[in-house]
Amino acid sequence: MAAVAETLETVQAANDGGYKWGFETDIAMEFAPKGLSEDIVRFISAKKNEPDWLLEWRLKAYAHWLKMEEPEWAAVSYPKIDYQDAYYYAAPSNKVVPKSLDEVDPELLRTYEKLGIPVQEQQRLQGIAVDMVFDSVSVATTFKDRLAKEGIIFCSISEAVQEHPELVRQYLGSVVPQGDNYFACLNSAVFTDGSFVYIPKGVRCPMELSTYFRINAKSTGQFERTLIIAEAGSYVSYLEGCTAPMRDENQMHAAVVELVAMDDASIKYSTVQNWYPGDSEGKGGIYNFVTKRGACRGARSKISWTQVETGSAITWKYPSCMLLGDDSVGEFYSVAVTNNHQQADTGTKMWHVGRNTRSTIVSKGISAGQAQNTYRGLVKISPKAVGARNFTQCDSLLIGDKCGAHTVPYIENRCATAKVEHEATTSRIAEDQLFYCRSRGLTQEEAVGLIVNGFCREVLKELPMEFAVEAQKLLAISLEGSVG
């Protein structure tokens, strides 16, 4: 009992200093007027000099959104959001669009450096191309030229609207339709920036592509939109990271990510989500309402989601796969850590439509403090998905007796030849495991950190090497005080 009691104390003692990304960048900003209206939608579209079709598309989404109701089925609770009390557009007031990294405001680059993001291309020759999104706009993208040589397009979605309108028009909203859900619909109306990736036929992207999202301005919502298209036989690995300053208020992040994989294409999408989680009293923090979905349109295509969710006051997120092509593969690997008053309701949907489609779900939830952590997932197999297979493993770890861990899987099978297996467990760190580690000289915190990392190993090993190490550190910091 002693060991656990000690863990509890340290969890409770976790102070807000634990969030090391909570600084604010002081930079001249330009805002749209506060609130949401058709005029704001027009303002955003005009700011970005968008073609008429895109403005119409946004307005249609806005009109639809007004008729929708905020969903209440997730196991999260928060005060009613006042959608009029936020800025929907905030951008550094740089009059000229930077042509190269040299023209980017040095203060901005310093922000990203401080966050540990490789902004100078020469710093990371081994190659990670980064798109940096600061509040509502993309401020810089590295390695664009080198990627262009392979025919790869990697730029902000605003730029893609200008430079490759035909591709954006063809794919935008094709995986997540405007009216899909309340938050996706809102995003469709007011999205401000995000990343765009296009990998041509047969090209294996030579480096990791990465977007770093940063919410900086006060009372600002971030609504980014990411679109990744992998043509037949191509491969791309993409990573996103997110942080925000520490504030007493709750800020909203409602992103939409759409992935399209054609025949034999493969997309690996990794997320390390570290938005500000709020303080130990549950004050402040990001509301993270995200719609991520990939369509395996081609035969033998593959989409793999890996996520490490440590931040946000509320996480509402279900990266999903539509397995349309025969023999296509969907994967979801997730670690979700909640501490203090954080609430996470996350999981996935695997829709099996094509023949011999396969999916794997591995979810690891860790709950500490007074947090609530829910896995919610759907495995749906249509009558045509002959020979479909799913395997799901959901494990929950509880640290302390004031938190909750919940598992809500849905299995809907209409195909006699399909095989579905689901396993879930809930447990806590065993006293004897802790004692064993400590009797070998580890501190309590090291021991818990070791055990938690072991618990998450199956997921962490799916991350690209560079990020697996960071993710391990992040796990420890997220449970700071308890798992040092």
Add this chain to the structure above:
Amino acid sequence: MSAQPSGTQAFLARFEGLREHLPGGRTPWVAQLRAEAAELFGAAGLPGRRIEAWRYTDLAPIAQAGFSEALTLVRETPALPPMRAPYRAVFVDGRFAENLSLLPGSYRCGSLAAGLDGAQGLLGALAEKLPLVALNTMLFEDGLLLDLPADTDGGVLELVSLASHTGRPIAFHPRHLIRIGDGASLTLIETSTGPAGAAYLHNPVFEIAVGAGATLSHVRIQREGRAGFQLSTVQAAVQAGGTYDNFTLNAGARLVRNEIHAALLGPKATCHMNGAQLAGDGQHADTTTFLDHAAPDCASRQTYKTVLAGKSRGVFQGKILVRQAAQRTDGYQMNQALLLSEEAEIDAKPQLEIYADDVKCSHGATVGALDEAQLFYLRARGIPAEQARAMLVQAFLVEAVEGVTNPIAQAALAEATEGWWEREAA
């Protein structure tokens, strides 16, 4: 969509017409319970699929059927199944049939309608505010009132429900109140049957109180007629060291919803919930369980098996709740489905909701077809294909069925499951 209000309204209208004539209609406390239930049912209505707990089971056919109450006299006594246990209580169309029953004399066991005065404090004590429970409270005509004193071995009792052939769609809502005193034990074998072609609704509600150190083994064999409906709710509360074992076989009815709620209220209470669902062409079988771990050091085990043939649909929803006080809970649940037909559909939603940290809880679910390698192995030994399938179906059920240890219950169960596949395949 519009059919649902009409179904709800029809039930409410009948309550208005019958309220003074129902048992206890003029007894203030009963009348008040019924009025409160009517209010709840009126507000909630027959649950629709937009309600999370009902997303996989559609009650529209019940709403549309226009059931009326079984107030007419029984025209012909349905055939009684052979008596297996020393005692049995028989209900025909939801009402106690004294001439068909043989009751133990040593403890209180008989008609609820006749003994309503003695049920004050018992009736409604464990009922949750659920629409179908409210429907039952509003309209129940009778039921079993069983009160087993402390430290008594009640032996084996059969509870038989028969639907008669009345020629029109009838609904009956028996209310069974069962109290097992501290340290007492009883095996209750419940069978429900009805005529093959008759559309009727059997909506029983059980309120079961298991005392400290007491044991109730409750075996339920549902073989309603293939045009009938059964909506049943079991509400069980188990005190310290007590055990409630429920095994339910769903083999009959056009649509069945078998809802079992058990609350473990005292330390070291135990609950086993096992079941098998066999659904053939045109059938819908839904088992929904809720295990509420409210006290420390309790254990629960659940194993459910669903076998689907023809155009059928199986549903399993099972939630394990572990409250903050329920430290050292040991909870396990497994549900497995076997699909024998291209047209069958299975929906499963196991669920863990856990607020205590020192727990060991797990659940598992599998869905699949018969193993072709197993089938071939049996056939290679000379066993014809259909017989081989039947063997594998029986084998699939073993883990769920082996929890039933009482020989009388085993015999009743074997009779209900054997030959099922051969009949469906024919």
Add this chain to the structure above:
Amino acid sequence: MLKIEGLTAEIDGKPILKGIDLEIPTGEIHAIMGPNGSGKSTLSYVLSGREGYEITGGSATYNGLDLLAMEPEERAGSGVFLAFQYPVELPGVGNANFLRTAVNAVRKHKGEPEIDAMQFLKLARTKIKALQMSDDMLKRNVNVGFSGGEKKRNEVLQMALLEPTLAILDETDSGLDIDALKIVADGVNAMRGANFSSLVITHYQRLLDYIVPDRVHVLMGGRIVKSGGPELALALEAEGYAKVAA
């Protein structure tokens, strides 16, 4: 007798058997040897009727019956027995129940009266004793939790009970220690006689020390490339397939 002529078969469009010709006269034991992937197991499955194999040509008859047109259970009823390389586990199916069901199904097929539980138990115990096995075997679920050797013994027990006239042993020796191997061989040898033939499929010569075959055939690349007496097996063991078949 078993007569196979020009048998060709494929899996998922890939040809495995490319024209097998083989005759096993009643009363004889033949061995088929061959390297991995030569089509040995495919031949045993095609002869016993497992799904997933497309027969593209040729024929296989047993005592004049068209084997390939028969359901697996009809083949078993007609006296063909396959001892599996990997016996299948049947959780929830008691071994005694399984064996009795099989015995009665085969008896029914032959027009013999079924036997009741008591008679079966007596019969099974006799056979178990003869095979130096434990009665315990009957109480367990079919092959569930059995060791590799126990599974193979269970196959031999089934063979003893079903009394086939043609037994196909598909690498029955794989994964067996020498004691288990002897028990299996004794089981087969005990059935040897004028009305019993067997096709012993094996990778190694070792089994043939105990079950001495009348003829040995070498299967390579989906064809029988060489046939001979028992001495051929020894040559294969000593010199390898490549050299012997060349």
